[in-house]
Amino acid sequence: NAGVTQTPKFRILKIGQSMTLQCTQDMNHNYMYWYRQDPGMGLKLIYYSVGAGITDKGEVPNGYNVSRSTTEDFPLRLELAAPSQTSVYFCASSHTAGGETQYFGPGTRLLVL
């Protein structure tokens, strides 16, 4: 049981490039989330999904897109990378929307130059 896995661990992008951050969970969780964390700041929600085929915007969705074709996978797409997207990206999942905690992946560190 690997939990939540993310790839890559670290990436450097040039301004205007595109990339996809991968997130996979093997806990059969319905709920999945993408957060970004800037230095000295809390986590901010980018997008979330309550099940396959259903996604919704969070607090900071601009510049990102997501899809949820399977229960296991929730990729995050950056179409035109900008320096403001330099951050650490965490994917998380939970079984329900209630009191159960969210389980976080190890994070992807992205640097846009």
Added chain:
Amino acid sequence: GQNIDQPTEMTATEGAIVQINCTYQTSGFNGLFWYQQHAGEAPTFLSYNVLDGLEEKGRFSSFLSRSKGYSYLLLKELQMKDSASYLCAVRDQQAGTALIFGKGTTLSVSS
């Protein structure tokens, strides 16, 4: 809207007790979480409160007062490995199922 406040930094010594406070303002409170995050790592779950009162889990306890919009995390018998950021997060019904996080409190434990 939502707002979560917690101190930026705290320091303490090994063996001591430290209390990290969190105040929040939400329109549809539906639970409060505390996470621990070591530098360069992912957040890990510590505690969950949805009703008023104290939840105890080993060396860590968390308290909630919904009427005051206030919670605290109490860490006893501090150890060096407790040096980390502690994140207060609130689930707001109007924000769906996701959590709204505070900026975190960086705790430094010295010998």
